[in-house]
Amino acid sequence: MKRIEEQEAHAALAFGDHDDRARADFAFTLRHHVTQHWMPGTRLVFDARARHAFRAARGRDPQSPDEIRQAMDADPWYRFYLSARRASQEAIWAAVVPPAERLGPMPMPQRPRGSLKLDPSVRAPAYMAAIDIHCMPGGYLLDRGEGDTAAGAVYDRGVYLYMSGLMGPRNDAVGRLAVAHLQARLPHFRPTRILDVGCGVGHATLPWAEAFPEAQVTGIDVGAALLRHAHLRAEAFGLGVEFVQADAEATPFPDGAFDLVTSAIVLHETSIRGLRRILGECHRLLAPGGVMLHVDQPPFDPDDPWATFLQENETHYNNEPFWRRFRHLDLAAEARAAGFGRVELGTLAAEVVRQSQNNAPDDPRARSRGFLALLAFRDG
Amino acid sequence: MADPFPPMPRRAKGARPRFHDEPAIDRLVRICVGLASEVSVLADRLATLELLSGVGPDAVDRFVPDAAERARREARREALVARVFAALDDELDGLRRGAEDGDYWATVRRIEEGEV
Numbered sequence: 001m002k003r004i005e006e007q008e009a010h011a012a013l014a015f016g017d018h019d020d021r022a023r024a025d026f027a028f029t030l031r032h033h034v035t036q037h038w039m040p041g042t043r044l045v046f047d048a049r050a051r052h053a054f055r056a057a058r059g060r061d062p063q064s065p066d067e068i069r070q071a072m073d074a075d076p077w078y079r080f081y082l083s084a085r086r087a088s089q090e091a092i093w094a095a096v097v098p099p100a101e102r103l104g105p106m107p108m109p110q111r112p113r114g115s116l117k118l119d120p121s122v123r124a125p126a127y128m129a130a131i132d133i134h135c136m137p138g139g140y141l142l143d144r145g146e147g148d149t150a151a152g153a154v155y156d157r158g159v160y161l162y163m164s165g166l167m168g169p170r171n172d173a174v175g176r177l178a179v180a181h182l183q184a185r186l187p188h189f190r191p192t193r194i195l196d197v198g199c200g201v202g203h204a205t206l207p208w209a210e211a212f213p214e215a216q217v218t219g220i221d222v223g224a225a226l227l228r229h230a231h232l233r234a235e236a237f238g239l240g241v242e243f244v245q246a247d248a249e250a251t252p253f254p255d256g257a258f259d260l261v262t263s264a265i266v267l268h269e270t271s272i273r274g275l276r277r278i279l280g281e282c283h284r285l286l287a288p289g290g291v292m293l294h295v296d297q298p299p300f301d302p303d304d305p306w307a308t309f310l311q312e313n314e315t316h317y318n319n320e321p322f323w324r325r326f327r328h329l330d331l332a333a334e335a336r337a338a339g340f341g342r343v344e345l346g347t348l349a350a351e352v353v354r355q356s357q358n359n360a361p362d363d364p365r366a367r368s369r370g371f372l373a374l375l376a377f378r379d380g
Numbered sequence: 381m382a383d384p385f386p387p388m389p390r391r392a393k394g395a396r397p398r399f400h401d402e403p404a405i406d407r408l409v410r411i412c413v414g415l416a417s418e419v420s421v422l423a424d425r426l427a428t429l430e431l432l433s434g435v436g437p438d439a440v441d442r443f444v445p446d447a448a449e450r451a452r453r454e455a456r457r458e459a460l461v462a463r464v465f466a467a468l469d470d471e472l473d474g475l476r477r478g479a480e481d482g483d484y485w486a487t488v489r490r491i492e493e494g495e496v
C-alpha cells in the first residue's frame with residue numbers, strides 16, 4: 001500500500017528544487033518496492049531454499065527467530081536484499097538532507113498562538129546521542145544554532161517517504177489513531193491540560209489540539225531544531241501549542257500539572273532505564289484521576305517466530321537499538337510498577353501500522369496486528 | 381548571503397552493518413541505488429522539459445554547449461559523481477571518525493541492560 005498524494009506543504013517544510021523532489025520521489029518509490037515486493041520475497045527464499053539448507057545441516061527446520069536468522073543469513077539473495085534495503089533507507093536521507101540544509105536560519109512567527117521555550121541546559125539521555133536512530137544523519141539532536149530547523153525538516157520529509165505516504169498529508173495518522181482510541185474508550189473525558197512527550201515535530205501533537213480546542217496542549221522533546229520546526233509548523237496550520245525543550249525522564253513541570261499525558265512511537269526509541277523513568281515521570285505529572293496513553297509498536301507474538309525475525313532486523317540493520325528489547329517487554333507490568341492502578345492494553349489497526357510493522361503483508365495475521373495502546377489511570 | 385550554519389552530516393552515527401563477506405558488494409549495491417536514483421531524476425527532468433518546452437529531438441542533437449554551459453555541466457557531473465559514489469567517501473569518513481561511533485552492539489547492550 002502507498003499513497004501518492006504529496007505531503008501537505010507548510011512554512012517550515014523543505015521540498016527543494018525540481019531534482020530534490022525527483023530524488024525524494026525515487027526514494028519513495030524504492031522504499032515502497034522494498035517493503036511490498038522484496039520483503040515478502042524473503043518468505044519465498046526461506047521456503048524455497050533457506051529452510052532446506054538448514055534442514056540438510058541440522059536434520060530439522062529452524063524454529064526460533066534466531067534459527068531462522070541463521071538459516072537466512074546463509075542465503076545470497078537475502079544478503080543482497082538486506083544490503084539494498086539499507087541503501088534504500090540511506091537514499092531517503094540523502095534525498096531530504098540537502099534541501100533542509102539549504103534552509104538557513106528560519107525566522108520565528110511574530111504573533112504566535114502557541115509558544116516555543118528552548119532550554120540549552122537540557123541534557124540529552126545517552127541513548128539519543130549514541131546512535132542516529134533509523135540512520136537519520138545527525139539524529140534528533142542536531143542543532144546548529146538559533147533559527148536552525150533542519151533536523152525537523154529532515155524528519156518531517158523522511159517520515160512521509162519512509163511510511164509511503166500512509167501517515168497522511170500531515171503525517172498525523174498515528175496521532176489520529178491515538179485520539180480516536182481515547183475518545184472511544186473514554187467518551188466523556190475532556191482533558192484540559194495535555195502533554196505529548198517526545199513530540200518531535202508535532203505530528204501526533206496537533207491532532208490533540210484539533211480534537212480538544214479548549215485544552216492547553218504542550219509538546220516536549222530534547223531536540224531544539226525539531227521543536228523550532230514543530231512551532232513553525234503548528235502556527236502554519238493555525239494551531240496554538242506550547243513547545244518546551246525538556247527530557248521526558250525529568251521535566252520542569254510541577255506534580256499533577258496535566259490530566260492527560262501521551263506519546264506516539266517514542267518509548268521504543270528510549271532504553272529500559274529511560275522507559276521506566278519516563279513512565280514514573282508521567283505518573284508524577286498526572287493529577288489524580290488523570291490518564292496516560294502511549295501508542296507504540298506491539299509486543300512480539302511468540303507464536304510467530306517469522307514475524308519476530310523480520311522485525312528484529314530493525315535492531316540489526318536500521319539503527320533501532322532498543323526496538324528488539326522493547327518488544328519483549330510487558331508494558332502493563334511496567335506501568336503498574338510506575339504506580340498506575342488500572343492499566344488497559346488495546347490494539348490499533350490501520351494501513352499505516354501494517355507498513356511500519358515490517359511484516360509479511362500477505363500474511364493474514366498481519367491484518368489483525370496493530371500498534372499497542374497502553375492506557376493507564378492515575379488513582380483519584 | 382553566506383550560510384551561517386555548518387554543513388549537515390550525511391552519514392548516520394552507528395557502524396554500517398556488513399551484509400556480504402566481500403565488502404565491495406555492499407558498496408556496489410549502494411552505488412547502484414545511487415545511480416538508479418540519478419537516472420530516475422533525469423528521466424523526470426526530461427519529462428518536465430518536454431512538457432514545458434515543446435523542443436523536439438533534432439534541435440537537441442544540433443546543440444553544442446558554449447564555455448559557460450560546459451562549466452555548469454561539469455560542476456553538475458562532479459556533484460553527481462560525489463553522490464553516486466558516496467559509499468567510498470563515507471567509508472573514509474568513518475575511518476576518520478571511527479572513535480566516535482564506538483561499538484554498535486556494545487551500545488545496544490548498554491541500552492538493553494539499562495546502563496544508560
Ligand SMILES: C[S@@+](CC[C@H](N)C(=O)[O-])C[C@H]1O[C@@H](n2cnc3c(N)ncnc32)[C@H](O)[C@@H]1O
Pocket residue numbers: 125128140174197198199200201202203204220221222223226246247248249263264265266269270274
Ligand atoms: C519516532 S519520534 C516520534 C515523534 C512524534 N511523537 C511523532 O509521533 O512523530 C521519537 C521522538 O522521541 C524523542 N525522545 C526520545 N527520548 C526522549 C526523551 N527522553 N525526552 C524527550 N524526547 C525524547 C525524540 O527526540 C524523537 O523526536
